[in-house]
Amino acid sequence: MTDYGHELIFGGFLTPDAQHPEQVVARAKLCEQVGLDLATFQDHPYQPKFLDTWTLMSYLAAATSRIRLAGNVLNLPLRQPVVLARSVASLDLLTGGRVELGLGAGAFWEGIEAVGGRRLTPGQSVEALDEAIRVVREVWAADRRGGVRVDGAHYRVVGAKRGPAPAHDVGIWVGAYKPRMLRLVGRAADGWLPSLSYLPNGPTDLPRLNAVVDEGAEAAGRDPRAVRRLLNVFGQFSPSGSGLLTGPPQQWVEELAGLALDHGISGFVLGADDPTSIQLFAQEVAPAVRELVAAERREPGTRAAAVEEQREAVAAGGSTALAVRPTPDPGVRLSDRRLWDESTRPVAPPPGHVYTPHAQAVGAHLVDVHDHLRQELGQVRDLLDQVRRGVVSAGDARAALNRMTMRQNNWTLGAYCAAYCTVVTQHHGLEDNSIFPHLRRADPGLGPVLDRLEEEHVVIHDVVEGVDRALVDLLRTPGDFTTLQEAVDLLTDTLLSHLSYEEQQIVEPLARYGFYAGQV
Known part of the structure; x- marks a missing residue:
């Protein structure tokens, strides 16, 4: 059992569909309205069917007021590190600290190369990501003297001015699956963000992969608990269970609580564009998972009893979803005066x-x-x-x-x-x-x-x-x-x-x- 003790966060992983931009915006706003913590978007700049992820996030930053935003994950080979660092810091300042940096070493190299990016081998992509993270952190360190200097094989920065610093400690969350990347996560990143569907053996792979992240952290003199573990999850809500994350909300609650308590996952990001699934995830699943995990953390061994209590309450006519919906702020202001912040x-x-x-x-x-x-x-x-x-x-x-x-x-x-x-x-x-x-x-x-x-x-x-x-x-x-x-x-x-x-x-x-x- 591995619980790193992080506060749980729940988010949405939305498709940046360029054919229906108004629907993308509406789904992101829905994520905020139903109480999710995070809205994330895949980043494939070579894909014309997708909106540009950074432009989309900037637009949504102005269209929302609470929810955090992140790429899931941003395509490093097509995002220059100094510019990326300043873009993230700028948007974080403008939103009052609502941006996280999901970062990937690159994939789909044919597409990257087709639009002018450089094809890298797996080893080179790990080196490039390592250098880029150093560049980003150096740019954000606005209180240090001297310019940014990183003399890497892939990114060479010779005296760039520092800043701006972001409004909060932006998390650098890396998508990773192979040992070298996982050790890099432990050594240099703030979070690990894989997709459950990409793990060949599903959750049973998590202990082995977590151990490699921990190994990288310890080798760098870091506490493994400093690295948050997030997970993109995909599934289907249905009346009866037929597999992992395929079944009623109560099944999702038990399975996600198990991932949190047994494998240290503290961030669950739902890959779904269906509004009903987003609402169920936010209003039925997330609160109940938080309650189960909090109960187990307060008093180890209570998890089974808490699960049974929830089952009985639901069977008796209760619900983990709050049916009433708070009325959203219209977001339009008629007066130039602001009487509060x-x-x-x-x-x-x-x-x-x-x-x-x-x-x-x-x-x-x-x-x-x-x-x-x-x-x-x-x-x-x-x-x-x-x-x-x-x-x-x-x-x-x-x-x-x-x-x-x-x-x-x-x-x-x-x-x-x-x-x-x-x-x-x-x-x-x-x-x-x-x-x-x-x-x-x-x-x-x-x-x-x-x-x-x-x-x-x-x-x-x-x-x-x-x-x-x-x-x-x-x-x-x-x-x-x-x-x-x-x-x-x-x-x-x-x-x-x-x-x-x-x-x-x-x-x-x-x-x-x-x-x-x-x-x-």
């Missing part, structure tokens, strides 16, 4: 639970209440249009705003408490300010998220007040709608952004812990 928002601890039908309903209530507030936002924008057309006076519009939930709620405790808790108070004696404190007690890891939500509630309160003030100003100076339009646009941006963030972070904790102790 979305990139600094904390993230809730990863989910991992079996949800009963009642728990599913509890999580859905938050979205229901938020949908009501989104409807009210639509009414506000409609009121603005009616005032502009003279159908409704500014005074009548102000009276309508004051009747809305978003105006009556002072936002210091959150839209959810104001709109929903008052309904259930008569049944449960629930005070308006009980939900957030309950979640804090249930999971201290939610503290930073709840703090941020409360801070944003105060901001939204001021924004709503700003719409009211703009209506008052319109009564004083009829005909000038500039201030009111700006106030309503700012409300639209802040409210939709906040509601989406709140759902993404606390729908699952509400389903897990309920509104108050003992509810779920």
Whole structure:
């Protein structure tokens, strides 16, 4: 049994299909929406049916806000190391640390040679990769003096200026299968990224290959645990099992948890373009695998019992998937003003639970209440249009705003408490300010998220007040709608952004812990 102890990550391995670029973008966004950590793309610059991987990643970096991006793996023979290092660092800086470097020594040499690349022997390709990793690390070492100097047989750099440094410690993950490459991974890389389908004997090859990586690390004076082990996995979800990773989600959970605990795999990247498979993998498989692995790490020997517990819960009508879907942020901003930095928002601890039908309903209530507030936002924008057309006076519009939930709620405790808790108070004696404190007690890891939500509630309160003030100003100076339009646009941006963030972070904790102790 080999568990290197890394936090588990789950990702998607998507086809960069040039015939349907809009579908590629939609699938990458889906990976983010359903909670995957990583979106990756194969890189074959000689293949005209594929989008250029680096261009695609750059586009997706602007189209997403949370998910990490990586080539799987980038084709080194056609990616010059100094330029590659600066490209990775630049995109990492622009995304706030969301880029990893998947790197390959090259394959399909006919294609590489056809577009001007140099054909290398297997031994030469290993040497070239070794030199390239040295170049990349030297370029990123922006705090060192002097220029980059690597006098290699394949890459010669004579005094190139250093930098920029990436925003975070970018992982260099190498696709490797043969002993020399595996020892290189152990010696110089941060991760090993093979595909399970390329292993002749499947998982039974992993102990032998892991040992070679470990050997390379130890020979270089490194702890083998410094090298993350990732795995591209392929399979099919089906009602009954008929082979490895071919069967229902529960079978996938048990098999991937086994790969993590027995072979040290801590990153699972699903090779699939099917949206349903991506959702099942993210929302049913990943949380349950995390839960099984965490239970075994806390108390070795509990894995079998945890597997049986999950089977029983699923058989009793529970599900490892959270049925309710948080509403995505529309991503469009109408106002030039930004009242908070979305990139600094904390993230809730990863989910991992079996949800009963009642728990599913509890999580859905938050979205229901938020949908009501989104409807009210639509009414506000409609009121603005009616005032502009003279159908409704500014005074009548102000009276309508004051009747809305978003105006009556002072936002210091959150839209959810104001709109929903008052309904259930008569049944449960629930005070308006009980939900957030309950979640804090249930999971201290939610503290930073709840703090941020409360801070944003105060901001939204001021924004709503700003719409009211703009209506008052319109009564004083009829005909000038500039201030009111700006106030309503700012409300639209802040409210939709906040509601989406709140759902993404606390729908699952509400389903897990309920509104108050003992509810779920």
